[in-house]
Amino acid sequence: MSRELFSDEAEFGILGAVLLKPELFDEICSKVAVSDFHDLESAALYQVMIDCHAAGVPIDVVTLSDCRQRLPSGKATLAHAGEVAMNVPSAANWKAYARIVRERAVLRQIVNAAYVINDTANEERPLSEVIAMAQQATADLRDLDDDGQQDYYKASEILPAVIDTIDSKFNKTMPTGLSTGLEKLDELVRGLRPGNMIVVGGLTGSGKTILGLQIAQHVTCKLAGAGLAMTKEELVTRGLASLGGINLSALDSGDLQDDDWPKLTSAANVLMGAKLYVNDQAGMTVARIRSIARQCQRREGLSVLLIDYIQLISAESSSNRSLEVGKISTALKNLAKELKIPVIVLAQLNRGSTNRPDKRPRPSDIRDSGQIEQDADVVILVHRDMESEEGQNGVTELIVGKVRHARVGSCMVQQQGKYVRFVDFEGRPPSNEDVEMGRSFASKFKGNKKHE
Structure with missing residues (x-):
C-alpha cells in the first residue's frame, strides 16, 4: 500500500483546531506554512486566518468570511469554514495533524525534485551538470528531525545544566573547548x-x-x-x-x-x-x-x-x-x-x-x-x-x-x-x-x- 502525498483530513484538522481554539494559532503557525497545504481551498482558508490574525481580528467563521467572502473555487468562505468547524470535534490532536501535513509536504517536494532530476538526466547534459542540478533541486529540502522540540525554554529549565557545566569547568573535569x-x-x-x-x-x-x-x-x-x-x-x-x-x-x-x-x-x-x-x-x-x-x-x-x-x-x-x-x-x-x-x-x-x-x-x-x-x-x-x-x-x-x-x-x-x-x-x-x-x-x- 503506497503512502498518499497529501491528507485532506489532517489539513482540515489543522484548520478546525484554529477555529475551535484560536489561542493555538501562533503555535500552529510556527509549525505549518501555507505552502504545506495540498488542497487549494484549505490553503486559501489558512491564508485568510493569517491575514485576520495579522490585522488583529479574532479568528472565527464569521470574521473569516468578512475578511474574504469567497475562496479560489468560488465557494463561500463562510460555508467552507463552517464545514471545517463541524467536522473537527477536538483541537487536542493538532500536533499530530501538523506533523502529517508537514511530512506530506516534504514528500511532495521530494517527488518534484525527482521529476526535475529525471528531466535533466534525459536532456543529454554532461554528468557533472546533471549532478549539480540534482544537488540544487534537493538543497531546499529540510529534515523533520526538529519536530517535538520546544520553541522556547524558561530560564529555570536551562539553569541546572549551565550550573553543572560551570562546576565541571571549575573542577577541570570539562574543557572549555x-x-x-x-x-x-x-x-x-x-x-x-x-x-x-x-x-x-x-x-x-x-x-x-x-x-x-x-x-x-x-x-x-x-x-x-x-x-x-x-x-x-x-x-x-x-x-x-x-x-x-x-x-x-x-x-x-x-x-x-x-x-x-x-x-x-x-x-x-x-x-x-x-x-x-x-x-x-x-x-x-x-x-x-x-x-x-x-x-x-x-x-x-x-x-x-x-x-x-x-x-x-x-x-x-x-x-x-x-x-x-x-x-x-x-x-x-x-x-x-x-x-x-x-x-x-x-x-x-x-x-x-x-x-x-x-x-x-x-x-x-x-x-x-x-x-x-x-x-x-x-x-x-x-x-x-x-x-x-x-x-x-x-x-x-x-x-x-x-x-x-x-x-x-x-x-x-x-x-x-x-x-x-x-x-x-x-x-x-x-x-x-x-x-x-x-x-x-x-x-x-x-x-x-x-x-x-
Whole structure:
C-alpha cells in the first residue's frame, strides 16, 4: 500500500483546531506554512486566518468570511469554514495533524525534485551538470528531525545544566573547548567551541593553511577535513612532516636520512589511527560539503571541520561574487550550529594591510565579503612580515581580531617552515616601543632556529 502525498483530513484538522481554539494559532503557525497545504481551498482558508490574525481580528467563521467572502473555487468562505468547524470535534490532536501535513509536504517536494532530476538526466547534459542540478533541486529540502522540540525554554529549565557545566569547568573535569595545540592561542580564544565558526585569515604564504591543518591535527588525530586548496596526498604528506618533525622537502624528494625513518614510522602510525577524513574535489558547493560532513558525522563521528578555503567554494549561481560569498559564509555558520562542532574556515585577505605602517591585518581585510567577519565567532589573522628579519626567521603573530566569548589580543608563534607547523614562541615578543621604532628583536629568538 503506497503512502498518499497529501491528507485532506489532517489539513482540515489543522484548520478546525484554529477555529475551535484560536489561542493555538501562533503555535500552529510556527509549525505549518501555507505552502504545506495540498488542497487549494484549505490553503486559501489558512491564508485568510493569517491575514485576520495579522490585522488583529479574532479568528472565527464569521470574521473569516468578512475578511474574504469567497475562496479560489468560488465557494463561500463562510460555508467552507463552517464545514471545517463541524467536522473537527477536538483541537487536542493538532500536533499530530501538523506533523502529517508537514511530512506530506516534504514528500511532495521530494517527488518534484525527482521529476526535475529525471528531466535533466534525459536532456543529454554532461554528468557533472546533471549532478549539480540534482544537488540544487534537493538543497531546499529540510529534515523533520526538529519536530517535538520546544520553541522556547524558561530560564529555570536551562539553569541546572549551565550550573553543572560551570562546576565541571571549575573542577577541570570539562574543557572549555577543543585545544588549538598552541598554549598562547588557547589562552586567547579559550578553546574551539561546538557550533562556532572560526575564521583563519592571512595573505598568500602567511601560513594560514599550516595553522588550520595543525589545529585540526591536534584536535584529533581525530580530524575531519574538507581540503579544497591541496590534493589529499599533499595534505597527508604535510601531516607526516608536521607530526614526525621531518623536513617536508626530504619527503618530497625522497632524500631521507637514517634518523628520519623512525620519525616517519611513528608519524604514519599516528595518522593510521587518526580519524582523518579528506576531500580534495574541485568545485565543491556548500550543499555538497554539508552532505559529506553529515554523512561523515553519522558514520565515523566528527570533531571538527576544516574548510580550505572559503573563496574556493563554488557558488550555486553566478550573481554578484560578494553576495555569493556572504551566502556561503552564513551557510557554513549554520552548518557549525547544525553539526554542533567547530568549523574552521580559512580565508584569503586583501592586500590593504601591506599599505599600513605596521602591516598588521584586521578582520575587515577578509577578501570578498564583510559577511564572513560578521558570521565568525572567532577571527584569527596570521601575520608574518617577510620584510623584517623576524618574519624571515619564522616569527609570526596570531592576531585574534574577534572572539565572542573572550577578549581580542595577539600572541607570537614560531613557524617551523620545513616541518610545516607552528610552535609556541620561546623568545621575548616585541614591546610597543620596539614596534614603534622598528627595532629588530631577532636576537631574542635566534635560539628558536633549532626548531626550523
